[in-house]
Amino acid sequence: MLTETAPHFRQPLLKTPFHERQREYSQLDSYVPWAGYSTFDVFTNVEQEYFSVRNASSLYDLTPMVKYRVSGPDALRFLNRLVTRDMGKLSPGKVAYTVWCDDAGKIIDDGTVFCLAANDYRVCTAERQLDWFEASAIGYDVEIREITEEVAALAVQGPISAKLLRGVGIAGIERLKPFEHGEFSMPRAGGGPTVTLMVSRTGFTGDLGYELWMQPQDAEAVWDALMEFGRTRAVRPIGSKALNMVRIEAGFILPKVDFVSAAHTLYLGTERSPIELGLSWLIDYKKGHFTGRRALLQEVARGPRRQLVGLDIEGTKPAYNALLYTEASGRREAGSVTSAIWSPTCKRNLALAMVDAPFIATGSTLWAEVYLNRELVWERRMVRARVVDRPFFAPARRRTTPPADF
Amino acid sequence: MNATYDAIVVGGGHNGLVCATFLARGGKRVLVLEAADHVGGAAATREFAPGFRVSACAHLLHLMPPGLVQELGLEKHGLKLAARSLPTVALDEAGAHLSYEPxxxxxxxxxxxxxxxxxxxxxxxxxxxxxxxxxxxxxxxxxxxxxxxxxxxxxxxxxxxxxxxxxxxxxxxxxxxxxxxxxxxxxxxxxxxxxxxxxxxxxxxxxxxxxxxxxxxxxxxxxxASQGSEVLSLPEGGLGALSDALARAATSAGVEVRTGAPVARILVREDRVCGVALASGEQVSAATVVSNADPKTTFLALLGAEHLDAGFTRRVTQVRTRGFTAKLHLALDRLPQFSGLAEAALRGRLLVAPSSDYIERAYNHAKYGEFSEQPMLEVTIPTLADPALAPSGKHVMSVIVQYAPYAVKGGWEVQREPFTERILATLGRYAPQLRAAVSATQLLTPPDIEREFRINGGHWHHAELTLDQFMMVRPVPGAAQYQTPVPGLYLCGAGCHPGGGVMGLAGRNAARQVIREAA
Incomplete structure (x- = not known):
């Protein structure tokens, strides 16, 4: 089990049930903490791991993802008042990505909602949310239970992911459509009772991929089966660095990187609304009241002050944290870059940036201030940055059902 | 649903009636819906024993600004004072009482x-x-x-x-x-x-x-509130008579007052208030609803969290609304004698609070969920000035008692009798013959006040009146200017600025705000 018997001060970071298996693949012993767990940021090298996502398949341990079970007679009403999307449209077997806001319409967190049955949901979030969920539950008959430690989770992402899952005996996986989930079984190596898993066709890579949700005691069996079948097919475990590259290509935002939760900001004005993050499509103003609705309507009426946009930047040097200007002279600032990579697949220098309202239209040209380090000799360059549509990379295979059989 | 009203005032307490009157004078068609059979809320006169009537909560009129009394024309509408400028008598166990008035x-x-x-x-x-x-x-x-x-x-x-x-x-x-x-x-x-x-x-x-x-x-x-010169008065007929005068002022301004009409829900359509639903099922529509109920009742019970943001809802639940004040009513066969006090002095306000430390010790119990062993008391004998409140020759004693925690250890079912005993014993130190004259008692604990007057927590001021719940944070930011997050819904009760006591300013301020917003 995940809960360590050692006291917390001896075990400040927990280990996931995949940890020991992943260590066998780690050449670097490079860990980063994530939501109270020790996780791998890179196993061998970032590019190798990146290409396993885009060209084969990859395993990413997302057990630390915070998970809540939300159930009870008012579960649907509670969720609909909490999140911006209409959960009434989410039927059992479906998953939805959504955000939730504070009273001022600023994002507290984003996450996915799994409808398990009527008035029975699983909510996966980046940060712990119990305080806000409990505040939101005042007046609702709903039970909220954190189940993070009770569920081990593994993302299987990349073009051959369906084949990989079929290869380990998960039958029928090819029928799963994007944003659907279902219960599947996998034969156990060496016999014994089959492993029961929940599989969802979701992910953070913008590629064909699945997320596997299982009991912690089954984690190693699932890992072993996948790595055994994947051994000759370039399947690799990946760390958070490779994941960060693919999620930028897919145009997905990351808390603490592209926005700071309104529950954490200290400076006034650094909170971000879903409108500012380009997530207006997630807001359903017609479903009835939800927290932040009145503030968001006011923001719509006022017009956006800034918005997160995609940038295509001249050159090959990623514009990490670059300030953006209206002109090459750098006299007037117009925003800043939040995420940046050189995209090996798109062969473009990509960035996500928070940009002032006058310059958010696709095709606008801005100037990015990029610093080049040539053996400790620093140079400052002003390079053209063009506002382009997101996602930067959106292969048809991510949606095709059934997926192609490689 | 009919549509004959511009505004509905939920609750006919004194603030609700004041608010309704000013709304009507501002040209609105106003309906006041009161759950009880009488208007007035906690400013009520009730029979507590056959033939004995008393002001049920507050028993003195001292906070309503003279200007407001005049503006409402309450004297014209029947408000008579049985006594004014009551002296205060600080009782001393040894008989060295101290009497003063401003x-x-x-x-x-x-x-x-x-x-x-x-x-x-x-x-x-x-x-x-x-x-x-x-x-x-x-x-x-x-x-x-x-x-x-x-x-x-x-x-x-x-x-x-x-x-x-x-x-x-x-x-x-x-x-x-x-x-x-x-x-x-x-x-x-x-x-x-x-x-x-x-x-x-x-x-x-x-x-x-x-x-x-x-x-x-x-x-x-x-x-x-009293513009620097607080005058203690007894309305003839108790505080309920003030409410009757307020109701007459409202009616003559064109307000329709319905009693025995408890509101079950405040109705919202397309994120705007559109009326109320009564407990009977009847619906009454109006574009403006002003709630005289306390903030928790208004937002959590009548409106519902589904129309509010989660942060706001949490703030509402955090408002401190538990009462610590009880009321004891005694029916007396004869006028009691207080050691060392002339009969004429009994017309005043008698205080059992012989020192600041005495009160602090009484408070110590309340901090830990117990009632005060030696409670602090404010006593009036209204029948001296207003004999009609009791059968001929008999008297009523009205006692405000502190401290009586809302959630007393052991529960009030168990503690009611022992606490009544403690109060009588405390009074007995000053008026040894009192107990023999008592023919009936009624103790209103904070839960009784909560139930009888529909005040969440049974707090006299709807919400504790302290700096952290004052002015622009009363009851909570986002509802401190009488309007609430839901368009068309306003507050006018003691839970908002300036606060409790039979004062009426919350009602008048709210009415002005409603009229200003409509303009």
Whole structure:
């Protein structure tokens, strides 16, 4: 089990049930903490791991993802008042990505909602949310239970992911459509009772991929089966660095990187609304009241002050944290870059940036201030940055059902 | 649903009636819906034993500004005072009672000339301070952190009012504003009895002891409401008669008042208030609903969290609304004798609060969920001025009792009798023959007040009246200017600025806000 018997001060970071298996693949012993767990940021090298996502398949341990079970007679009403999307449209077997806001319409967190049955949901979030969920539950008959430690989770992402899952005996996986989930079984190596898993066709890579949700005691069996079948097919475990590259290509935002939760900001004005993050499509103003609705309507009426946009930047040097200007002279600032990579697949220098309202239209040209380090000799360059549509990379295979059989 | 009303006032308490009257005078068609059979809410006169009637909660009229009484024409509408300018008698167990009233400190001067001078100074200071503070109570509080000129202007004018007191008074006001009343009394006065009496005024109706920081606010509040010259009066017929006069003022302004009509829900359509649903199932529509109910009842029970943001809802649940004040009513066969007190002095307000420490000790129990072993008492015998409240020759004693925690250990079913005993025993120290004269008792604990007057927590002021629940944070930011997050829904009860006591300013301020927004 995940809960360590050692006291917390001896075990400040927990280990996931995949940890020991992943260590066998780690050449670097490079860990980063994530939501109270020790996780791998890179196993061998970032590019190798990146290409396993885009060209084969990859395993990413997302057990630390915070998970809540939300159930009870008012579960649907509670969720609909909490999140911006209409959960009434989410039927059992479906998953939805959504955000939730504070009273001022600023994002507290984003996450996915799994409808398990009527008035029975699983909510996966980046940060712990119990305080806000409990505040939101005042007046609702709903039970909220954190189940993070009770569920081990593994993302299987990349073009051959369906084949990989079929290869380990998960039958029928090819029928799963994007944003659907279902219960599947996998034969156990060496016999014994089959492993029961929940599989969802979701992910953070913008590629064909699945997320596997299982009991912690089954984690190693699932890992072993996948790595055994994947051994000759370039399947690799990946760390958070490779994941960060693919999620930028897919145009997905990351808390603490592209926005700071309104529950954490200290400076006034650094909170971000879903409108500012380009997530207006997630807001359903017609479903009835939800927290932040009145503030968001006011923001719509006022017009956006800034918005997160995609940038295509001249050159090959990623514009990490670059300030953006209206002109090459750098006299007037117009925003800043939040995420940046050189995209090996798109062969473009990509960035996500928070940009002032006058310059958010696709095709606008801005100037990015990029610093080049040539053996400790620093140079400052002003390079053209063009506002382009997101996602930067959106292969048809991510949606095709059934997926192609490689 | 019919559509004959512009505004519905939920609850016919004194603030609801005042609000309705001013709305009607502002040209609105107004309906007041009161759950009980009588208007008035907690400002009510009730029969508690056959033939004995008494003001059920507050038993003195002292906070309603004279200007408001006049504006409403309450005398024309039947308000008569059975007694005015009641003296205060601070009871002493040994019989060395101390009697005073704001306009007449002669008696005090005889026993304690220094205290008489100090009290006179204090009253003069309060009178001057109220010039700066009364306007604060009479207006919608400003919002903080906005760019609106109206809010900035209001803040400036409050600051200017305080500055205009002059350097000495301004400094004194700022120095004492958040102080424990005990410390100020130690600075200014000598007599433990006088200090006890003034400390009682500061903590009456609160969950605070004289040594609690912020208790001086209540004294300033009382002074500000009464414009610096607090006069204790007894309406003829009890506080219920005031409510009757308010109802007549409302009716004559064109307000329709329906009693026995409890509201079950405030109705919302397309994120706007559209009316109310009665417990009977009947629906009445109106574009404006003003709630005289306390904030928790209004937002959580009548409106529902589904129409509110989660952060706001949480703030509402955090408002401190539990009452610590009980009321004891005694039906008396004859007038009791208080040791060392002439019969004429019984017409005054009798206080059992022989020292500030006595009150603090009484409060100690309440902090830990117990009732006070030796409670602090404010006693009136209204039948001396208003004999019609009791059968001929008999009397009523009305006692405000502190402290009686809402959630007393063991529960009030068990503690009701022992607490009644404690109060009678405490009174017995001053009036040994009292018990023999008692023919009936009624104890209203905070849960009784909650149930009978539909006040969540049974708090006299709807919400604790302290600096952290004052002005622009009363009851919570986002509803402190009478309007609420739901368009068309307003508050007008004691839970909003300026607060509780039978004062009526919340009702009038709310009406002005509604009319201003409609304009």
């Amino acid at each position: 306009g007449n400190l002669e008696g005090l001067a005889r026993t304690s000339p220094k205290d008489a001078a100090a009290l006179s100074d204090w009253y003069a200071f309060l009178q001057r301070a109220s010039r700066a503070l009364h306007p604060v109570l009479s207006a919608t509080p400003p919002r903080l952190g906005t760019d609106a000129w109206r809010d900035r202007l209001k803040l400036l004018s409050i600051g200017f009012g305080i500055r205009r007191l002059g350097r000495k008074d301004m400094r004194e006001l700022l120095r004492i504003g958040a102080m424990p009343v005990h410390d100020l009394l130690e600075e200014r006065f000598e007599s433990p009895l006088l200090k006890g009496a003034l400390a009682l005024d500061a903590v009456l109706g609160t969950n605070l002891g004289p040594r609690s920081p912020g208790t001086l606010v209540s004294l300033l509040y009382r002074a500000a």
